[in-house]
Amino acid sequence: MxxxxxxxxxxxxxxxxxxxxxxxxxxxxxxxxxxxxxxxxxxxxxxxxxxxxxxxxxxxxxxxxxxxxxxxxxxxxxxxxxxxxxxxHGLPVEIEVEKELGFETKDQIEKFGVEKFNQKCKDSxxxxxxxxxxxxxxxxxxxxxxxxxITYENDYIETVWWLLAQLWKKDLLYQGFKILPYCPRCETALSSHEVSLGYKDVTERSVTVKFKLKDKENSFILAWTTTPWTLPGNVALAIGAEITYVEIVQGNKGVDEHYFLAEDRLVIIKGDYKVIGKFKGKEIAGWEYEPLFSFINLSDPEHKAYYVAEADFVTTEDGTGVVHTAVMYGEDDYKLGTKIGLPAKHTVDEHGKFNNLVEKWEGRHVKDIETETEIITYLYENNRLYSKEKYTHSYPHCWRCDSPILYYAKKSWYVKTTQLKDKLIENNREINWFPKEVGSGRFGTWLENNVDWAISRSRYWGTPLNIWKCEKCGHSLAVESIEQLKELSGAENVEDLHKPYIDNLHLKCPECSGKMNRTPEVIDCWFDSGAMPYA
CATH class of the missing domain: 3.40.50 (Rossmann fold)
Incomplete structure (x- = not known):
């Protein structure tokens, strides 16, 4: 019409x-x-x-x-x-300059020169x-x-420093080693609110893997994972102490193989099988199995690996009721590893590539489809693959460069927001939200699930974190003003608070008179903009 x-x-x-x-x-x-x-x-x-x-x-x-x-x-x-x-400040600016210069890694920035790179950021x-x-x-x-x-100006940065110093004095700012959402392209950690900006539905391959038990012929524990790249980092299998597990027998190429998995997850078994045993998880705790890959063994004299361990996070909602545990690539994995003393060794470097502990795929990016295919092929050829299937799920990507996020263990600085969680929730109830569902729903839920804010970034163009540490006695302090910085460093003038200039200012330790160096990180640019009412 x-x-x-x-x-x-x-x-x-x-x-x-x-x-x-x-x-x-x-x-x-x-x-x-x-x-x-x-x-x-x-x-x-x-x-x-x-x-x-x-x-x-x-x-x-x-x-x-x-x-x-x-x-x-x-x-x-x-x-x-x-x-x-x-x-x-921050990644939005840095990434645009990287595109202009044709850079893809931080190594290229270092070679180019941080001073010149930051000047280009400022100019842009x-x-x-x-x-x-x-x-x-x-x-x-x-x-x-x-x-x-303007967040890059010295007077603005100085106020942000003052705010951080107040957090430091209240013991609300600390350095910790935790599992963080990490962008291997930008080579820096992200905070929980940044991660929430980049979720996408993706279809990837999940695998159910056969972990061969020691001293039990043709016997395997089955575990399911959606991240095959973490398998070289496996050091344990987690089970639920009170979950009921079964032993089944199933033929595989003319050989009877024995598989162990949760009774409630028998639905994943393909073809005919026979149940020949039933027991609680606590009865198989301590069982040992062989490393999944013949060329990797992460155990050492101080840290035993490759055994079944009890854990309270295991469920039978999906998978096999057995959780493949790679200490350095999952929050629950890391907590379990810390609790029972599992080896804590990275098999992936900060570029998102396998390191020299994974010699077969060293230098290969863990999220490349070809690398993942080779891992799955290796499992199949060595009788360690039970099944594979496509799996659609929501997965976080970097909100700026669109790269898939890795959950990765590394040091970072945190604001202890969890200490103020109850007060934050209480104050949120006093806000007159329009519509109300935002306050009680999305924002309220975010507060309920609050984790400490990972505030540091391993980058260049941003407000430098104002923590100096003594290389002699380990004493740390937070500088809260330009005047204090000049007093402690002996500098007559401080024209620019950015890297690399700020890293050249060393303080005299008030405890032992030793040399104090600044921690190299910059802070989350969201803290910059959020500090405006005070700045």
């Missing part, structure tokens, strides 16, 4: 331009602030965009909501100051400032662009 064009005498573009011209010529935005009483304030800080990327329609949508609220409060008689800001942060300012003006978004806060 053909519809005739609806004619209108109105030129909407011309009307909008005339309104904008009137606002600008008569300074209407500033008058809307000045004419309201100073003792009736409604303060608005713009959640800062990054101006090294072009604005998009999603910015128009979010800014429309912000502008609506501010205009509504103005109509209620409030004096509504609206401060603009620019988020100028306002690449599209003109487009941002025009979008702001054209959509009628009222915000103070003349006096914005």
């Amino acid at each position: 053909h519809f005739k064009e609806v004619k209108t005498p109105l030129n909407y573009n011309e009307i909008e331009q005339n309104i904008l011209k009137f606002w600008e010529e008569n300074n209407i935005f500033q008058k809307s602030i000045d004419e309201r009483p100073e003792d009736k304030q409604f303060i608005f800080y713009e959640g800062p965009p990054t101006a090294n990327g072009r604005p998009g329609i999603h910015h128009v949508i979010s800014r429309t909501i912000k502008d609506f609220v501010c205009r509504y409060k103005t109509m209620q008689g409030y004096r509504v100051n609206r401060k603009a800001g620019w988020d100028t 942060v306002f690449k599209y400032l003109k487009e941002w300012n025009e979008l702001t003006r054209r959509m009628g978004y009222w915000v103070d662009l003349e006096n914005p806060y």
Whole structure:
């Protein structure tokens, strides 16, 4: 059906331009602030965009909501100051510069020079400032662009340092070794809220693996995994102490093989079989099995490996009721390994590639489909594969570079948000959410499942973490101001708080007079922008 064009005498573009011209010529935005009483304030800080990327329609949508609220409060008689800001640090900036330079790894940045790389980052942060300012003006978004806060400026960084120092004094900032969501492309850890931005439904191959028991001919424990790349790092099999397990017999190429798995998971068995035994998990705890790969043995004199261990996280909801345990690549795995003293050895480097402990695939990226195919083929050819199938699930990807995330054990600095969890939840209930389901649902659930904030990043262009540690006695301190930094370092002037300049400033230890060096990390740029009300 053909519809005739609806004619209108109105030129909407011309009307909008005339309104904008009137606002600008008569300074209407500033008058809307000045004419309201100073003792009736409604303060608005713009959640800062990054101006090294072009604005998009999603910015128009979010800014429309912000502008609506501010205009509504103005109509209620409030004096509504609206401060603009620019988020100028972090991976969004670094990745754009890497693309410009053709870099793919941190090694290339180091070779190029951190000083030159950071200068390029700084030069790039306002690449599209003109487009941002025009979008702001054209959509009628009222915000103070003349006096914005800028997160890379020294005075802003100094305030962020002061905030971090207060956390340090309250014992809310600490360094820990934990399993972290880690981007092998950007070579840095991510926080839980960053991970939540990058989930995608992916279809990958899962495998049910046969772990051959020692001293039991043709006998195997079955374990299922969706991450075949973690199998070279296997050091234990976790079972539930009170879960009922069975021993079954099934033919395989003319040979009767014995398989052990949870009774509730017999549904995964393909073909005919016979149950010949039944027992609780605690009865098989301690059983030993052979390493899955003939060329890898991660055990050592201090850390026994390749045995069945009890764990409270094992369920029979999926898999086989037996959990393949790779200490360095899963939170539950790591906790179990720490508890019972399993070997804690990385088989994957920080580039996401197998290291020299996995000589057969050394230097191969663990998420490459060809590498995964070779692992599965090896299992099949060595009678260690029971089954394989495609498995669709939601998997986290880096919110900036789109690479698959690895869960990886490494050192990081944390803000102890879990210590304030109850207070955060209580305060959230006092917020007047629109719609209410956001506060009680998505945001409320996030608070309920709060984990300590992994705040450090192993990168370059960002607010340097202000922790110095003595190389002689180990004493650490958090510098909270430029003045204190000059006092402790003896520097007469500090022109730039960024890397690499800040790393050249060494402090005198107040405990032993030894040399103090700064920890090399920068902080999560989300802390930068979130610190704005104080900065």
